[in-house]
Amino acid sequence: MSHFRTELRQRAEELVALYPRKRSAMLPLLHLAQEQDGYLSDEGIAEVAALTGTTPADVRGTASFYDMFHLEPVGKYVVGICTNIACLLAGGEEMLDHASATLGCAVGSTSADGLFTLEETECLADCNLAPCVQVNHRYVRTTTPEAFDGMIEDLRGGRLDHDVPSHGTLIRVRRSGGLRADRGEVVAERAEAQAAREARAAKETK
Amino acid sequence: MTDVTRTTVSITVNGRVIEARPGELLIEAAERAGTFIPRFCYHPRMESVGNCRMCLVEVEGPRGATLQPACYLKVNDGMNVDTESEKVKKAQDGVLEFLLANHPLDCPVCDKGGECPLQDQTLAHGSGETRFIEEKRHFVKPVEIGELVLLDRERCIQCSRCTRFASEVAGDAQIAFAGRGDLIEVASSPTQPFDSVFSGNTVQICPVGALTAKPYRFTARPWDLEQVESTCTTCAVGCRVAVQSSGNRLTRVLGIDSDPVNHGWLCDKGRFTLDAIDGNEAAVDVLEASTRITEPLVRRNGTLTPVSWGEALATAATLLRGASSTPNGVGAIGGAALTNEGAFAWERFVRGVLGSENLDAQYGDGLDAALLQALPKATIDEAASARTVVTLAGDLREELPILFLRLRESAVQRGNSLVELSFGPSALRSVASVSLSVRPGEAHLVAQALATANAGALQVPAFADSELAEACRLVGEDGEGVVFVVGRPNLAEDAAVVESAVRILAERYPQAKFLPALRRSNVIGALDMGLAPSLAPGRGFDASLNGRGTLAQLDALVSGEQKAVLLLGGCLLGNVADIEQAKAALDASDVVVVTGHGGATLAYADVVLPAVVQHERTGTVTNIEGRVSAVNAKLSAPGSAWPDVAIAAELAEEFGQNLGLASVEDAAKAIEETTGYPALSVLQDSSSDGAVVGRPASSASRRPLDPMAFPGIRSIDMVGLGSRSGTTEAFNVAPTPLRVGASLAQVSAGRGVTVPLADNYSWRLLVSRRLYDRGTAMQGSPALLGLVGATTLRLNHLDLDRLGVSSGDVVSVTGARGTMQLPVTLDDALARGVGEIAFGTLSEAGDDAVRMLIDHASVVTQVRLETR
Amino acid sequence: MATLDAPRIVSSRASFEDSHTLTRYLATGGYDALRKALSMFPEDVAAEVDEASLLGRGGAGFPAGRKWSMLRKSPVSYLVVNGDESEPATFKDHFLVERDPHQLVEGIIIAAYALQVSQAFLFLRGEFALGLERVQQAVNDAYEHGALGRKIFGSSFSLDIVVHPGAGAYICGEETALIEALEGKRGFPRIKPPFFPAVTGLYGEPTVVNNVETMANLPWIISNGGAAFAALGGGRSTGTRLFALAGRVKNPGVYEIEMVKNTFRDLIYDPALGGGIIDDKELKAIIPGGVSAPWFGPDLLDLPLGQDEVAEKGSMLGSGSIVVMDETTCVVRATWRITKFFSRESCGQCTPCREGSGWLERVLYRLEHGGGRAEDIDLLLDLSDNIAPGLTWPPQQTTICVLGPSIPSSIHSAISMFRDDFVAHVQHGGCPHD
Numbered sequence A: 001m002s003h004f005r006t007e008l009r010q011r012a013e014e015l016v017a018l019y020p021r022k023r024s025a026m027l028p029l030l031h032l033a034q035e036q037d038g039y040l041s042d043e044g045i046a047e048v049a050a051l052t053g054t055t056p057a058d059v060r061g062t063a064s065f066y067d068m069f070h071l072e073p074v075g076k077y078v079v080g081i082c083t084n085i086a087c088l089l090a091g092g093e094e095m096l097d098h099a100s101a102t103l104g105c106a107v108g109s110t111s112a113d114g115l116f117t118l119e120e121t122e123c124l125a126d127c128n129l130a131p132c133v134q135v136n137h138r139y140v141r142t143t144t145p146e147a148f149d150g151m152i153e154d155l156r157g158g159r160l161d162h163d164v165p166s167h168g169t170l171i172r173v174r175r176s177g178g179l180r181a182d183r184g185e186v187v188a189e190r191a192e193a194q195a196a197r198e199a200r201a202a203k204e205t206k
Numbered sequence B: 001m002t003d004v005t006r007t008t009v010s011i012t013v014n015g016r017v018i019e020a021r022p023g024e025l026l027i028e029a030a031e032r033a034g035t036f037i038p039r040f041c042y043h044p045r046m047e048s049v050g051n052c053r054m055c056l057v058e059v060e061g062p063r064g065a066t067l068q069p070a071c072y073l074k075v076n077d078g079m080n081v082d083t084e085s086e087k088v089k090k091a092q093d094g095v096l097e098f099l100l101a102n103h104p105l106d107c108p109v110c111d112k113g114g115e116c117p118l119q120d121q122t123l124a125h126g127s128g129e130t131r132f133i134e135e136k137r138h139f140v141k142p143v144e145i146g147e148l149v150l151l152d153r154e155r156c157i158q159c160s161r162c163t164r165f166a167s168e169v170a171g172d173a174q175i176a177f178a179g180r181g182d183l184i185e186v187a188s189s190p191t192q193p194f195d196s197v198f199s200g201n202t203v204q205i206c207p208v209g210a211l212t213a214k215p216y217r218f219t220a221r222p223w224d225l226e227q228v229e230s231t232c233t234t235c236a237v238g239c240r241v242a243v244q245s246s247g248n249r250l251t252r253v254l255g256i257d258s259d260p261v262n263h264g265w266l267c268d269k270g271r272f273t274l275d276a277i278d279g280n281e282a283a284v285d286v287l288e289a290s291t292r293i294t295e296p297l298v299r300r301n302g303t304l305t306p307v308s309w310g311e312a313l314a315t316a317a318t319l320l321r322g323a324s325s326t327p328n329g330v331g332a333i334g335g336a337a338l339t340n341e342g343a344f345a346w347e348r349f350v351r352g353v354l355g356s357e358n359l360d361a362q363y364g365d366g367l368d369a370a371l372l373q374a375l376p377k378a379t380i381d382e383a384a385s386a387r388t389v390v391t392l393a394g395d396l397r398e399e400l401p402i403l404f405l406r407l408r409e410s411a412v413q414r415g416n417s418l419v420e421l422s423f424g425p426s427a428l429r430s431v432a433s434v435s436l437s438v439r440p441g442e443a444h445l446v447a448q449a450l451a452t453a454n455a456g457a458l459q460v461p462a463f464a465d466s467e468l469a470e471a472c473r474l475v476g477e478d479g480e481g482v483v484f485v486v487g488r489p490n491l492a493e494d495a496a497v498v499e500s501a502v503r504i505l506a507e508r509y510p511q512a513k514f515l516p517a518l519r520r521s522n523v524i525g526a527l528d529m530g531l532a533p534s535l536a537p538g539r540g541f542d543a544s545l546n547g548r549g550t551l552a553q554l555d556a557l558v559s560g561e562q563k564a565v566l567l568l569g570g571c572l573l574g575n576v577a578d579i580e581q582a583k584a585a586l587d588a589s590d591v592v593v594v595t596g597h598g599g600a601t602l603a604y605a606d607v608v609l610p611a612v613v614q615h616e617r618t619g620t621v622t623n624i625e626g627r628v629s630a631v632n633a634k635l636s637a638p639g640s641a642w643p644d645v646a647i648a649a650e651l652a653e654e655f656g657q658n659l660g661l662a663s664v665e666d667a668a669k670a671i672e673e674t675t676g677y678p679a680l681s682v683l684q685d686s687s688s689d690g691a692v693v694g695r696p697a698s699s700a701s702r703r704p705l706d707p708m709a710f711p712g713i714r715s716i717d718m719v720g721l722g723s724r725s726g727t728t729e730a731f732n733v734a735p736t737p738l739r740v741g742a743s744l745a746q747v748s749a750g751r752g753v754t755v756p757l758a759d760n761y762s763w764r765l766l767v768s769r770r771l772y773d774r775g776t777a778m779q780g781s782p783a784l785l786g787l788v789g790a791t792t793l794r795l796n797h798l799d800l801d802r803l804g805v806s807s808g809d810v811v812s813v814t815g816a817r818g819t820m821q822l823p824v825t826l827d828d829a830l831a832r833g834v835g836e837i838a839f840g841t842l843s844e845a846g847d848d849a850v851r852m853l854i855d856h857a858s859v860v861t862q863v864r865l866e867t868r
Numbered sequence C: 001m002a003t004l005d006a007p008r009i010v011s012s013r014a015s016f017e018d019s020h021t022l023t024r025y026l027a028t029g030g031y032d033a034l035r036k037a038l039s040m041f042p043e044d045v046a047a048e049v050d051e052a053s054l055l056g057r058g059g060a061g062f063p064a065g066r067k068w069s070m071l072r073k074s075p076v077s078y079l080v081v082n083g084d085e086s087e088p089a090t091f092k093d094h095f096l097v098e099r100d101p102h103q104l105v106e107g108i109i110i111a112a113y114a115l116q117v118s119q120a121f122l123f124l125r126g127e128f129a130l131g132l133e134r135v136q137q138a139v140n141d142a143y144e145h146g147a148l149g150r151k152i153f154g155s156s157f158s159l160d161i162v163v164h165p166g167a168g169a170y171i172c173g174e175e176t177a178l179i180e181a182l183e184g185k186r187g188f189p190r191i192k193p194p195f196f197p198a199v200t201g202l203y204g205e206p207t208v209v210n211n212v213e214t215m216a217n218l219p220w221i222i223s224n225g226g227a228a229f230a231a232l233g234g235g236r237s238t239g240t241r242l243f244a245l246a247g248r249v250k251n252p253g254v255y256e257i258e259m260v261k262n263t264f265r266d267l268i269y270d271p272a273l274g275g276g277i278i279d280d281k282e283l284k285a286i287i288p289g290g291v292s293a294p295w296f297g298p299d300l301l302d303l304p305l306g307q308d309e310v311a312e313k314g315s316m317l318g319s320g321s322i323v324v325m326d327e328t329t330c331v332v333r334a335t336w337r338i339t340k341f342f343s344r345e346s347c348g349q350c351t352p353c354r355e356g357s358g359w360l361e362r363v364l365y366r367l368e369h370g371g372g373r374a375e376d377i378d379l380l381l382d383l384s385d386n387i388a389p390g391l392t393w394p395p396q397q398t399t400i401c402v403l404g405p406s407i408p409s410s411i412h413s414a415i416s417m418f419r420d421d422f423v424a425h426v427q428h429g430g431c432p433h434d
């Protein structure tokens, strides 16, 4: 029995097929497991271990290296606020304190209603709009405390549902194309083409 | 590429020119030349990762001298290295200071205190004062990452030795680094504990006290320990070990890095089954395998009663003499747990005193000893470097764990090919080039297919033609460079099936070599000492020595043709496949048991003679490759237990005969002098890697003890029996040529095999071995006994579908003796139509499935399955 | 005054609302360069790039053409494009993937053709959710358009691009860590040698790793010729470059300007660019190339924005990020925050980096928040020296990768330039700015 829903299981298998070695699909598969459960559940980890031919300890260990993966349940919205250098110079720490007050939860924890998890992040590469705030890895670009509070209200009211899907949903565009060719065939073609080009060049120089 | 014609290169270390092997690691080359470079993560038995940075040295390069990790850098000609410069010293001191920054100062209570590489290197290099005034890192401590291993994350220095061992060496990535940066920690999964059968190795190689073994934790301080070097006799690989005790209490067994055998590794069964030896003297129930037998016992009015040695020997002699008055009326079973000297003494007793040819160290679960002797032999090293290894054996990780590690390394690290004749679940499958699936009763047909590149002999092969073709390609024309590892994969199948397969392969591939995969401790030594029909001591084959093997003796005891049996070891009932028949046999006869432990068999004993067991005795043993090595006593035996040599000699005296074996040394001398089989010479050099029977002595010097790689083994001076040589010096063994063993042609062709056709309504039974079974060693070790799994019936998914059940569901299984309920487990390593159960396990309800289901009379066992 | 007459090489479409769509891309000459490249010899495509002298834009500044030609002797198996952009205050690749994903895709196809590889991976920082969607859409569109996949534009060249999301770990920007992550493992940088993934890269096979911006330059170079690119800029620093300007400036943002012809002062003060310091305060220091780079004081404002020019003064242009600190900035706080970043992002393999970063961070925290001791200042320098012996530039290292020796950059710079500020923190028992 697959822990992934049918549609996600299909996507998971497509992902594995994209890579020369199945373990390479680890990060995309973990994102997928997180898309389904909001965090990495034991069942999700077991499924990823099976799909990649690894062990649960290995998957868990790998996942825990990366900040975007959560091994414990988190809120529907993970709010990340950067306090790194550019944001520090633009009031990132103050913004983080403000967010903590607004959401009523400490940094690293989840609000009482279970909707929001607040995180202090490293640089999010949007420093021209510092301090930088992301919700579920979508830039919300609210650089003032007032704008932040308005954004939180909009999230609560469902007004940002299109821009900010639930936590875990990373890429909503599904890969549609693909090479779908035998690698050997492609390599052979490449060699042939090179030979043809050379022959042509030789003729031209004559 | 290095210049292949050069065998050495010159490098300069601290201004001194030294020779090194091309491609050798700098840390190794320097050490051989006497320059020790500090290290933590480096381990000579694993790939270098260079992450602790302790081994930084200055190496001259195109951009001037730079700091490079000596554990990762390979030497090349002309390399100029400074290991003592100011810059090096500062870098190394810096690394040490960083390592200690967050390390707790709990050495006085730490298990590793006194034998800790971090402590040692701190004393050697550390500044003695700390500049770190911050709060140290805190973790909950310790956490149980597996049944046997505890982790104290505060002590961990992130060297990754344990995680690399688990994934790289053992192939069990059940522990891995979690987290990042200074929060990085070793972790197992909450859903899958670190239950690798090799878990104890991680404790041994941990360079700090982060990993500790539950059974050893807090039992001793290193400076209280005494040790001897010995050979593990838990299975027949014969790993070299340091056996440590505190007073007369065994505390710990550590693996010694022996090049030809175990590379320092041990399995957890070998490492942790110690309580069985010294932990249960107090137990009194002689029917419990965990009980030590400490005094002679004679059955009086139906109860075993303690008596003097004199009385016990006299009673035993009376019983045996009575039975031997009938022609062929007596015999001996067992002996694989003995030393070679013990086995030799009993062979002298049975053949020489009792005049019986009925003797067999195997319990009907091995292979024809004469056939084994006739095969051209491979060493473990040869198997582990063979171009292609073909296994025709059970799951080697379960049966001969360290052989599994060696073969796995060969496939994974050296890229050699592995062809598996696969009977069922096997840990080697994932690294095998080809697995040819074999159903019970068909091994000889698969061998035929491999010999002819044609699967025609099989009605329905359980593998594809392409797989067979690939296997044949890997084996090649005449088997040159190929080693066959042959064992007894199925206890519910007549040995003749596999023996016939072995014969076919040996005849077809004359250049191939064979490595026996018999698992019981010193079984090879016992057979070599003549505890087998047709074999005389010292690899002598004599077709005229034609006695009964174990199964034939049991038959003869049941029928009354044989009157009495001498059991060399008390675990007959725990080892035969058909327990009911064995009980009937013992019921019908006089039974004399020589044993160190109790067990169910003693319910049938008339006389019980207490013998010393491993770690209490001195002698030699022979492993699967024919390597004879020494075992040494670390403890004195409890009560009045005697060495087997003494028991056999004294019993002979009761018959008025003198075996001429007054001591173990006498026996060793007699073996070597009369047969040329290495014995006394090995005993006298008991801290060596031993000698392989029939091979010239190795001239390679022994690998020196490396306390950084295998901490805990105190120092080479403490190892071995240097002090004992005084007592043995008097002996000088005249070189005697080893006898020529049997040739393949001489050995009888064996019984023909006719396997009943498979029918559509039954499943063929595979009874395979697990490392953790309910055998004597495990029964006496509470730490491990909990790891024995309950019996389940494993089936292929097609069979599950056919039955309409899934993993965990219970089915009714009907066999030769009735019907029982067993849960099923999915295992696609099994061929369709085959059901597997593990020997030596019990079902949840406490039933022994093997006893219930096995069909002793048939070549294969068939069972019927029904869903409730 | 800044020199702003150079063509926009990688940011020409950015001002369009629909700059990320295939429609806009095709309307602005998109995929013409690819068609041109496909009509050329792969070696000639590589030769154009070599002639352009395009320096890698990921940080190390190694010439792309040289990297490829080192490799083309033995066949390359994979092209891996580095879009992990996580160096603090660097946000130019973010700009490129969101605003002009097709340009990036086209660049990748051109590079793959020059290298004759049929499999490319684009590793994008996981936090770029929108960028990931846009690039995946662009890849899908390119397949549809025939610019990717089997027999591209009817030629005999085939290519697959897999968009691979990262998951939040700065170290995966280091090329060997990136490869490990691409193999599905923890992002542990690989030990060297081999020094380049070129020898043993992805799956142990020869692999070229290039930055996103490096790729984005290729369509223009092929369309206009390497010589045209080389004619811009100066010295080894040819062409234009995206600079991410952040910190205490009036107009932080990404600016494409010609290299060498412009100086730090131009970038920071030109009204068309940074527009000067907020509230017209005094400039205190700049971090010229990401937080791994040693700092410059106001005395170096007139240094040209060129790789060698900056290197000569003991720092680097690195990732093209420039952070401006002014008189209101507490350098102890800045240094502490940067060190905290490294401590959080150290992969944890090497003892000096793992333990050193955490220790340094805690000492700096004490200095900033109270509890600093006079001896802490020299302790900081000595611990730094144990990670980067000699505290030289370019640094020596006791670690596997260069994250380790990057840690001391800001500490060493700040203490060298503003020791008094540190002393003041000790004396004040915390931050005097608070």
Ligand SMILES: Cc1cc2nc3c(=O)[nH]c(=O)nc-3n(C[C@H](O)[C@H](O)[C@H](O)COP(=O)(O)O)c2cc1C
Binding pocket: C055, C056, C057, C058, C059, C060, C061, C062, C064, C082, C083, C084, C085, C086, C087, C170, C171, C172, C173, C174, C175, C176, C209, C210, C211, C212, C214, C401, C402, C403
């Ligand atoms: C710690 C560290 C982080 C790095 N981060 C990035 C990064 O985010 N993006 C990038 O392109 N290169 C990064 N690099 C540089 C890459 O290792 C590599 O040199 C570069 O991707 C090569 O591309 P280029 O030659 O096109 O510049 C980083 C290097 C180090 C040591």
Ligand code: SF4
Binding pocket: C171, C188, C189, C345, C346, C347, C348, C349, C350, C351, C353, C354, C399, C400, C401, C402, C403, C404, C405
């Ligand atoms: S220097 Fe730091 S980031 Fe780089 S490999 Fe070592 S521990 Fe990891």
Ligand code: FES
Binding pocket: B038, B039, B040, B041, B042, B049, B050, B051, B052, B053, B054, B055, B056, B069, B070, B071, B072
């Ligand atoms: S880095 Fe060489 S021993 Fe650890």
